[in-house]
Structures are given as structure tokens and as C-alpha cells.
Amino acid sequence: MVKRVVSKEAKQAEIDQLVEGFKSSSAILVVDYLGLSVAEVTALRKELRDNDVKMKVVKNTLLRRAAAQAEIEGLDEYFSGPTAIVFSEDIVAPAKILTEQVKNLDALEIKGGMIEGKVASLADIETVAKLPSREGLLSMLLSVLQAPMRNTASVLSQASPARKMAYALKAVADSKDAA
16 A cells, blocks of 8 residues: 655645634534445535535544644544544534434444534434424524414404494495495
């Protein structure tokens, strides 16, 4: 096997990309992909990419350096063995996708991660995965906000005594105008 030599500049560029990913992401998940076939990894990456989630396979030493530069603590324990890192601005999408794929792919394992700046264990990530998507949460909020208006409109549209009186007065006024 031929060992690939990577220049210091290339390594620093990769670290800079990782630092940017650490700083700009709300969710950072660390996964072990050892044992996945090329087709399985490709399918996983496609599903993640379709949901605006980035996955990158990186050497653990580079991950440690990038985490240190980004001033992120608590993830070092997950940087061992074959590691892929997942970055996303949405906290639910990567957790949902990866927990679902763990059920389908025996070789895939979620090691841990960071959600909204706090270290997250596998249990925390599984809890986040059970939440509705961002769109679902916004839909629920909109429904709650619309309920009072909907109820008011419903009450006003029903035949109430005040409404019947308004119709009667209008009818009397119309008949006097006609006469």
C-alpha cells in the first residue's frame, strides 16, 4: 500500500474547513462507519446531502486540532477509530437520518456529538431524533397561533341573537327605503 503524503498547507486548509464547520453548525455528530460498503456510504451521503447535512471522513488528529482551534471541548473522546463527522445547521435532520440508518445498517454507529454547543450522548441524539422536523414544529406553532382567530370567526359566523337582530333591523330599514 502506498502512503499518500499530504502537504502542511493541505492539512491546514482541511483544518480550516473543519473549524468553519464546527463554528457554523448547530449539530455536530460523530459516527463510526467501519464495515459499511461503498454503496451504503454513498447512499448515506446522498440522503444527508439532500437534507443539507454535510458528512466528511477525517483523520482523528485533524479533528482534534480543528476542535481545539474552534474552542470546542468534550468531543475528543469520540475521535477514535474510523471517524466521520456530520455538520448541520438543523439539529433534527442529521439525528433523525442517522438514527434511522443505524437501524438499517448494522455497521453504522453514532458515537456522540454536540447539539447547540453542548456535548450530546447517543441517548441525547436519539431524543432529538424523535422531535418533529423544523417544518413540523413551525406548522404546530402556526396552528396554535391561528386557533384563537379561527374560534372567534366561528363564533361570529354562527347564528347568534345579536346577528339575528342585525338582520331584522336591516330588513326593516330596507322595507322603509322601498316604501
